[in-house]
Amino acid sequence: MIERERDECVNGSGATDVHVSVLADEIIAGLAPRSGGRYIDATLGLGGHTARMLEASSPDGRVLGIDRDPEAIARARARLLPFAGRVTIVEGHFSEIEMHAARHGFLPVHGVIADLGISSLQLDTGGRGFSFLHDGPLDMRMGPVVGETAQAMLERLDVDALAEILRSYGEQDRPRAVARAILRARDEGALSSTKDLARVVERAVGRRPGTAIHPATRVFQAIRIAVNRELVELERFLAGLARLVVPGGRVAVISFHSLEDRLVKRAFEGPKAEPSPHKLPVAPDVEPSSWLRVSRRPITPSAAEVERNPRARSAKLRVAERV
Numbered sequence: 001m002i003e004r005e006r007d008e009c010v011n012g013s014g015a016t017d018v019h020v021s022v023l024a025d026e027i028i029a030g031l032a033p034r035s036g037g038r039y040i041d042a043t044l045g046l047g048g049h050t051a052r053m054l055e056a057s058s059p060d061g062r063v064l065g066i067d068r069d070p071e072a073i074a075r076a077r078a079r080l081l082p083f084a085g086r087v088t089i090v091e092g093h094f095s096e097i098e099m100h101a102a103r104h105g106f107l108p109v110h111g112v113i114a115d116l117g118i119s120s121l122q123l124d125t126g127g128r129g130f131s132f133l134h135d136g137p138l139d140m141r142m143g144p145v146v147g148e149t150a151q152a153m154l155e156r157l158d159v160d161a162l163a164e165i166l167r168s169y170g171e172q173d174r175p176r177a178v179a180r181a182i183l184r185a186r187d188e189g190a191l192s193s194t195k196d197l198a199r200v201v202e203r204a205v206g207r208r209p210g211t212a213i214h215p216a217t218r219v220f221q222a223i224r225i226a227v228n229r230e231l232v233e234l235e236r237f238l239a240g241l242a243r244l245v246v247p248g249g250r251v252a253v254i255s256f257h258s259l260e261d262r263l264v265k266r267a268f269e270g271p272k273a274e275p276s277p278h279k280l281p282v283a284p285d286v287e288p289s290s291w292l293r294v295s296r297r298p299i300t301p302s303a304a305e306v307e308r309n310p311r312a313r314s315a316k317l318r319v320a321e322r323v
């Protein structure tokens, strides 16, 4: 059986030198860049979406690209050479987007995009530890020198804490049983690589007949989200956007799993008014939302895109306009 990692949080073609950006036409249509505009790509990756933003905003639109991964930045820098003078690239976290925007003259901006998760470069480089299809150290840090590795995190967690991570970030079935199996392997000294982790999980939960999805997929997702504090990063990013984007400016976000999509959806919906207890006509006592959703439903890839790039399968794009 062909083993497939679930498409969550990854994009690209699988071959790092033939990188394919997910929902590229749709995100550009949603952002609607124009010449003279200032835009931010909060997840530069290999620069695919940024290149499209620069083309669509020529001759003089500018883009600030942010990524926490220096390897991705080096690749994007080379790819974006033809646009030198119109693109600024910074290594950093998108939770600090306001600081980066202010520092580089992108305040306010006419639009922001984010394409969440990990890139094909990260997933397909065994040494980064994101994939059970390639043997590698249990690292999983998006920025490869900052913070705790997956190995270090697993060294310090107890069963309760690991089970909670697997449950809330991986929506894992039987999280305690899986956590116990992982920590038993750790205590026996049998947990030092991605293949070790995949083997332990497969032994603990077995394979669901007829599925090409490896049983360790959710465990890898959960550990990666915890190591990189991905949901905290996303919440901070979303919270800062309204202070950054001009009225009429757009934000377009691609997410790859329900935990992210829920946060994005909620941020664009804005606060909900409490209904009046007696159905009396009272003014709602909440701030109106800063955003107008451009489409109610998320935009998903066409069958042709999924055929070309199976990793795009679970992508969801939401676009909102600053009011």
Ligand SMILES: C[S@@+](CC[C@H](N)C(=O)[O-])C[C@H]1O[C@@H](n2cnc3c(N)ncnc32)[C@H](O)[C@@H]1O
Residues within 6 Å of the ligand: 009, 010, 011, 019, 020, 021, 022, 042, 043, 044, 045, 046, 047, 048, 049, 050, 066, 067, 068, 069, 072, 092, 093, 094, 095, 115, 116, 117, 118, 119, 120, 142, 233, 234
């Ligand atoms: C799916 S890839 C983006 C691919 C890109 N849109 C393209 O077309 O090439 C996601 C990128 O976001 C980066 N990233 C994820 N979380 C981040 C964060 N909190 N701050 C900055 N960059 C982040 C990852 O390092 C990765 O390179």
